[in-house]
Amino acid sequence: MTSPYVFAHDAYAADLQRGFAHLSDGEESGHSVRAAGRLMLLRRQGRVAFATMRDSSGEIQLFALDAVTAAFEEFTHLHLGDWVGVAGEVVRTKRGELSLKVTSWERLAEALHNFGDKWAGISDFDLRYRHREADLWANDTTRTTLRRRSDVLRSLRERCWAAGFVEVETPILNAIPTGSAARPFVTHHQALDSAFYLRVAPELWLKRLVVGGFERVFELGRVFRNEGLSPRHNPEFTMLELYAAYWNYADMMSFTEELVAGVALDILGTTEIDYQGRRLSLTTPWPRRSMDELVSEALDESVSVHTERATLVHHLDTVGVEAHPSWGPGRCLSELFEHLCESSLWDATFVTGHPVEISPLARRDPRDPEVTERFESFVAGRELSNGFSELNDPLEQRARFEEQARLASAGEVETMAIDEDYIKALEWGLPPTAGLGVGVDRVAMLIADEANIREVIAFPTLKPLRES
RNA sequence: GCGCCGGUAGCUCAAUUGGCAGAGCAUUUGACUCUUAAUCAACAGGUUCCGGGUUCAAGUCCCGGCCGGCGCACCA
Numbered sequence: 001m002t003s004p005y006v007f008a009h010d011a012y013a014a015d016l017q018r019g020f021a022h023l024s025d026g027e028e029s030g031h032s033v034r035a036a037g038r039l040m041l042l043r044r045q046g047r048v049a050f051a052t053m054r055d056s057s058g059e060i061q062l063f064a065l066d067a068v069t070a071a072f073e074e075f076t077h078l079h080l081g082d083w084v085g086v087a088g089e090v091v092r093t094k095r096g097e098l099s100l101k102v103t104s105w106e107r108l109a110e111a112l113h114n115f116g117d118k119w120a121g122i123s124d125f126d127l128r129y130r131h132r133e134a135d136l137w138a139n140d141t142t143r144t145t146l147r148r149r150s151d152v153l154r155s156l157r158e159r160c161w162a163a164g165f166v167e168v169e170t171p172i173l174n175a176i177p178t179g180s181a182a183r184p185f186v187t188h189h190q191a192l193d194s195a196f197y198l199r200v201a202p203e204l205w206l207k208r209l210v211v212g213g214f215e216r217v218f219e220l221g222r223v224f225r226n227e228g229l230s231p232r233h234n235p236e237f238t239m240l241e242l243y244a245a246y247w248n249y250a251d252m253m254s255f256t257e258e259l260v261a262g263v264a265l266d267i268l269g270t271t272e273i274d275y276q277g278r279r280l281s282l283t284t285p286w287p288r289r290s291m292d293e294l295v296s297e298a299l300d301e302s303v304s305v306h307t308e309r310a311t312l313v314h315h316l317d318t319v320g321v322e323a324h325p326s327w328g329p330g331r332c333l334s335e336l337f338e339h340l341c342e343s344s345l346w347d348a349t350f351v352t353g354h355p356v357e358i359s360p361l362a363r364r365d366p367r368d369p370e371v372t373e374r375f376e377s378f379v380a381g382r383e384l385s386n387g388f389s390e391l392n393d394p395l396e397q398r399a400r401f402e403e404q405a406r407l408a409s410a411g412e413v414e415t416m417a418i419d420e421d422y423i424k425a426l427e428w429g430l431p432p433t434a435g436l437g438v439g440v441d442r443v444a445m446l447i448a449d450e451a452n453i454r455e456v457i458a459f460p461t462l463k464p465l466r467e468s
Numbered sequence: 469g470c471g472c473c474g475g476u477a478g479c480u481c482a483a484u485u486g487g488c489a490g491a492g493c494a495u496u497u498g499a500c501u502c503u504u505a506a507u508c509a510a511c512a513g514g515u516u517c518c519g520g521g522u523u524c525a526a527g528u529c530c531c532g533g534c535c536g537g538c539g540c541a542c543c544a
């Protein structure tokens with residue numbers, strides 16, 4: 001059977017359900033429509049048959065009768081999963097189900113595979129992730145979750161546009177992987193015969209656009225980090241980065257909380273959301289807590305970036321972390337924070353005062369030059385965003401990069417590579433600027449109430465199947 | 469990368485101590501003119517993830533591998 005190339009279509013299930021809600025049981029509207037979708041259920045009863053058809057808007061029942069429906073016998077032999085286009089009158093059956101009384105129909109595509117149990121759906125993770133199309137067919141929650149992700153992207157974009165940010169795109173193929181201390185993926189360009197790295201962050205490119213005069217820019221796109229997989233980490237993930245000239249980190253914190261809370265309002269209508277069975281607050285303003293204050297509380301002993309390294313190393317020891325010889329007090333403090341405090345930050349919270357040592361692109365805090373004007377937001381025990389007043393002094397930036405190179409030679413695997421072009425860009429003059437990076441997948445997880453990042457990614461990274 | 473758990477029909481799942489590999493749904497055939505996961509009847513459906521080993525006998529026990537889930541590590 002040749003399958004049709006087109007199907008002229010003028011009705012969606014949800015519109016019909018709304019528009020004909022007034023039809024009483026057994027009533028016929030006299031109104032004919034053409035609709036299309038996928039066959040979900042099929043019940044034959046002798047010379048009549050009922051089918052449930054789903055389109056992108058919802059579901060509607062098809063009512064076929066031998067006396068009315070063309071090729072009735074063939075209709076009753078359609079397979080679950082087949083795509084069909086139908087023409088028929090909008091009616092309500094005696095039992096009260098809004099239906100299309102099918103006069104003519106065609107099969108638009110045949111489903112050659114049985115996708116699943118019509119009641120239990122598909123639950124095998126391997127099948128669901130490797131064949132998301134079948135998962136989407138079979139599981140309502142997959143459809144709503146991926147739809148929610150799309151809603152998050154739209155909301156983020158609209159809110160950035162509304163605040164005067166210009167959407168830009170910067171290179172994914174980078175000769176130097178920088179902007180974040182992360183291990184990159186390496187690839188190769190044939191014609192140039194040179195190595196390229198997939199970006200670990202668009203950060204430096206975006207600031208170069210600010211140098212060039214784009215005062216507010218954002219990029220919403222994929223970054224790639226060569227790291228392990230977990231329920232919260234996919235090697236390629238979506239990041240929103242934005243930069244605003246003339247702002248400092250405090251301005252950016254205000255923007256961040258309004259942005260994330262705004263997304264929740266746009267989609268869920270509230271900033272007090274339910275996440276994994278627990279109430280979670282995104283209501284602004286979010287508390288501002290400094291890193292040394294949180295660590296001191298956890299240790300019940302006052303510590304900071306000025307505390308002697310040996311003391312911090314001792315505390316690390318008690319939480320089972322062995323300090324690398326290259327770690328200074330700043331890195332030690334940060335490690336203590338991550339092990340003692342991070343997982344307990346449930347409601348949205350800003351953590352500020354990151355040591356210079358772990359913040360090579362952030363501006364020093366004039367009140368304490370050992371810490372930076374930086375913040376990270378934490379929600380549900382994990383980092384959601386990261387931002388700071390951007391370091392715009394080319395001389396100091398060079399020194400910071402050189403410190404990173406020194407750490408690399410001391411054995412640190414994840415350091416930031418020196419980028420001469422970026423330093424030159426700073427020499428052209430970067431106005432005072434604040435920057436922000438938001439983990440979009442994690443926002444989607446919050447909004448969709450999903451615990452696993454793979455659920456909010458249509459096609460998550462999986463190990464390729466090999467010969468066993 | 470390490471640890472724990474899992475992989476049985478297209479899908480969802482059973483299978484007692486190691487003793488003939490099963491059910492529901494889907495598919496195929498038949499009955500049924502208002503069903504709602506329709507119902508009823510029948511047929512068919514298997515490399516029990518892969519490869520070794522132990523045993524009279526392995527889905528089950530042992531070893532190796534593949535893939536997944538969770539935890540750890542790395543990170544956002």
